[in-house]
Structures are given as C-alpha cells and as structure tokens.
Amino acid sequence: MKSVRALCLLLVSAIFAHAENNVPTIAKDFVFTFFNSHNTSPLSDALLLALVSNNNNGTANVVVTSPYRSFTTIRVSVAPYSVIKIPITSESIQAQFPGNITADGHIVVEDKGIRVQSDLPVAVYAHAEAYGGYSTDSFLVLPAIHLGMQYVAVTSTQPEDTIANMIAVVAYQDNTQVTIGTQTVTLNALQVASVASYGNLSGTVISGNKPFGAISGCTCGFGNPHEGCSYEAVMLLPGGRWGTQFAAIPLMYLSTNWYQVVANTENTVVSAGGTTVATLNAGEYREFQIGAALVTSNNPVQLIQIGQYTAHSDQGDPFFLQLPSTDKMSNKSVLYQPTGFLEHQNHTGHLEYFLRIVTNLGGAGTIQLDGTTISALQFKHVPNSNYYYYESTTLNTTHSVTTNNPGTHYFVSLSVLN
Numbered sequence: 001m002k003s004v005r006a007l008c009l010l011l012v013s014a015i016f017a018h019a020e021n022n023v024p025t026i027a028k029d030f031v032f033t034f035f036n037s038h039n040t041s042p043l044s045d046a047l048l049l050a051l052v053s054n055n056n057n058g059t060a061n062v063v064v065t066s067p068y069r070s071f072t073t074i075r076v077s078v079a080p081y082s083v084i085k086i087p088i089t090s091e092s093i094q095a096q097f098p099g100n101i102t103a104d105g106h107i108v109v110e111d112k113g114i115r116v117q118s119d120l121p122v123a124v125y126a127h128a129e130a131y132g133g134y135s136t137d138s139f140l141v142l143p144a145i146h147l148g149m150q151y152v153a154v155t156s157t158q159p160e161d162t163i164a165n166m167i168a169v170v171a172y173q174d175n176t177q178v179t180i181g182t183q184t185v186t187l188n189a190l191q192v193a194s195v196a197s198y199g200n201l202s203g204t205v206i207s208g209n210k211p212f213g214a215i216s217g218c219t220c221g222f223g224n225p226h227e228g229c230s231y232e233a234v235m236l237l238p239g240g241r242w243g244t245q246f247a248a249i250p251l252m253y254l255s256t257n258w259y260q261v262v263a264n265t266e267n268t269v270v271s272a273g274g275t276t277v278a279t280l281n282a283g284e285y286r287e288f289q290i291g292a293a294l295v296t297s298n299n300p301v302q303l304i305q306i307g308q309y310t311a312h313s314d315q316g317d318p319f320f321l322q323l324p325s326t327d328k329m330s331n332k333s334v335l336y337q338p339t340g341f342l343e344h345q346n347h348t349g350h351l352e353y354f355l356r357i358v359t360n361l362g363g364a365g366t367i368q369l370d371g372t373t374i375s376a377l378q379f380k381h382v383p384n385s386n387y388y389y390y391e392s393t394t395l396n397t398t399h400s401v402t403t404n405n406p407g408t409h410y411f412v413s414l415s416v417l418n
Helices: none
Strands: 028-031 046-054 060-065 074-078 082-087 107-108 112-130 136-141 148-152 165-171 174-178 184-187 194-195 205-222 229-235 242-250 257-263 268-274 277-281 285-290 291-308 320-322 335-336 353-358 365-368 388-395 399-403 410-417
Touching: 028 165, 028 205, 046 060, 046 074, 046 174, 046 285, 046 335, 060 082, 074 082, 136 205, 136 285, 136 320, 174 194, 184 194, 229 320, 257 268, 257 277, 268 285, 277 285, 285 291, 335 410, 353 365, 353 399, 399 410
Parallel strands: 136 229
Antiparallel strands: 028 112, 046 082, 046 112, 060 074, 060 112, 107 194, 112 136, 148 205, 165 194, 165 205, 174 184, 174 205, 205 229, 242 291, 257 285, 257 291, 268 277, 268 291, 291 320, 335 399, 353 388, 353 410, 365 399
16 A cells, blocks of 8 residues: 555544434444455555444443354453454455455445444444554444435545545345445345445445445545545445534644535535535535534535645544534543554554544533543634534543533544654
C-alpha cells in the first residue's frame, strides 16, 4: 500500500451512540463483513479485529460465527465496563481477498459474513489494519435489528488507477435478493456480495427485499489534499436512518475539513453555516470543505467526514467517519477504547489519540470523561448553533463518557496521534 509518511493519522473509530428511540448502537446481534484491505503485491498481512464494548454491570458472553471455511467459532467473555479486541482470522475472510486484479465492477459472492451475538447488549466495532502500520480504518457495526433495505454508497473520489473502491453487502436472512447498482443477486444468511471498481462508486444505490448490512469505501483512498492513501471503510446507515442536521468539526490542527454527502431524495439542498454547499438529486453526492459548522438539509442525507493530512508533526491520512445527525446523538454512557496494535509494530512507547466530544450541553447537564467533569470553558462553540465540542488527547486505555442530564446529547470520536 502507498503512503508518503511513516508517522500519520492511521485510524478512526466511528464511536458514537444514538438515543434509544432512534438508532441505538447497543444490541445483542450483529452481522458485518470486511471488504478487501489489500491492494498491492506482495501482500501485507492484515490484522482484523471485532471490538466488543460491554457497558453492563455484568459479564457479557459473546459468540462470533461465520460460514467461511477456515473460520473457527469464537467464544469469549467480556468483563463489566470493559472492551475486548477479538482477532478475526484468517485474513482471507475479507471480501475479494487477496486482490482485485481486474476490479471490473461485477458482483462476487462469497461465504464471508461475520455474526456477533451476545447475551447482554453490547456495542461492536470492526477494524482492519496493515501490520506495516501504514493503512487502517475502523467502523461502527450497526445492530442487526436496525439494518435496512436501501443504502447509498460512499467511496473515494480520488483512488489511483490500481486501487479499487468497494461495496460489500452481507445478508442477515436466507433468500435475500440484493441489487447493487444494476446487478441483482440472491444471498443466504451471512453470504457476502461485493463489487470492486477502479472507478468512483459514490452514489450507487444498494437495495434488497429483506434487511441486510452494507459496507463501502476504498482499499486505499486518497483524501484532500492528495497526500498518501489509506483504507477507508464505513458501515452505511439505511436511508430511513439518515438525518437533516449535523455538527461538523474539523480534525484537530485543521481549520477546515473535507466531507462527502449523499442524497436519496430529489432537490436536496445541503447547507453549512447557512450557506448552500450542494443541491443534489437521488443517488448524487458532493464533496465540500468547511470549518466547524452546523450542516443542514431540507431532506435526509448521509454525511461522511474524510481524514486528511494535518501538516502538524507530519500527521494525517485518509479515513471515513460517519457523522450521526444531532437527533441521534447519545444521552447514555459511552464506553470506548482505541483500536489496533500499531505500537507493537513500528512505533515505540504508547500512542496518543485525539478525543472529540460534540454536545448540545442541554439543560443544566454536565459531561464527564472518566468521572471528571469537563468544564464549560473547555468547550468550543460551533458557530451559529447550540452545539459545542471538546478536544483533547488520551492514551490507549479504556475510557467512559457520561452525562447526568438526559437533555444533554453528545457523540464521541477518536483518532490516533503519532
């Protein structure tokens, strides 16, 4: 894989929890897949992880299964208020492994779905990382109960000629008929249908007759500006779970950031800070660059933040981070931990991470990080809005974010600082 730096922003966990009446991230049943994170030969080994976060006052018993021929069922226990990292092997479980030699856009069907089940409600994140330490990304796994039947893909708009964009869908039930663009296939439970293309797949409509999961992105996409590439992956929200208002905050050390927005309704007008940045029809997308701003639309949209070079101590590389709409932020406790084992590869000492908390600071509520209240003076204001954000650095340990007022909503994101 290609990168112009050894020290870079390598991963982001889309770590946010939704209010329970919207799209909760906490559940007992999940399905997902990894699309291929390899794009060159000879291949680099990949570390695949399922991270399970248990925010219960009791041990969660977790079972991980897959129909893939070389996969062995995994049974683990997750202690109360802790996170466990479960290695997923073999790495050939990735869709279209080992490489997209032609990336001709045709559907490939494989038995490569992964299912995570727990006897207590948990949150699950998926992580794919090159052992060389130069390409990785993480994504939130949506609970099976909140899977949908229609999605719109987001992929890199700046892949190189030999690097594939990908869409991978995983069936939850037998006899699930799925259409990706103009191609249709029928899948049984935990079968995966994937498409790889050297062209742009953003805006591709993905639909089915039963609920299924969809993951899209790029095996090694470039951000803006065009400096180095990295794995970009996101588990898509079904169209019915999109939103019309988002608090968009640039990555630390940046005054502006790039975003990609997709629509599924005609004449969708997207604005940032009151200024129109895009007018889209169904299946259309647009990339735009803004500072901290409230992004709004007249119809529901899906908004993705794109990682990019920060020019601060040589940090930054592409990633995809799906932003939750403000009505889907959490008012519950959030438990999280940085992903991956990069410090065991080509780094010395412990990695530090960017921590961002975005909140409405509703009512008289407070937000606590690991039991310590964050003062109002530590929050920055999102212009022309009722939203604020807090940024700091933290070590590679488990942390918790809580609020004492259900009127206070927030989401948390995390990215590595080398």
